[in-house]
Amino acid sequence: xxxxxxxxxxxxxxxxxxxxxxxxxxxxxxxxxxxxxxxxxxxxxxxxxxxxxxxxxxxxxxxxxx
Numbered sequence: 001x002x003x004x005x006x007x008x009x010x011x012x013x014x015x016x017x018x019x020x021x022x023x024x025x026x027x028x029x030x031x032x033x034x035x036x037x038x039x040x041x042x043x044x045x046x047x048x049x050x051x052x053x054x055x056x057x058x059x060x061x062x063x064x065x066x
Contacts, residue, residue, distance in 0.1 A: 002042070003031075004029060006027055006030075011023065011024050047061060
């Protein structure tokens, strides 16, 4: 079985939050293969740090566009 863990932050257009962050959503997703005796994180090599995500978006990590 494969499960997905999807923590996220979504900023509504509310005066409580700085205007620069209104309507922004960020979600980091992990896919986990659950086996009988152990689990494997299928997204272990996915970029998570800001610099890595930006690098992936700029094509610097060898990750092609979808």
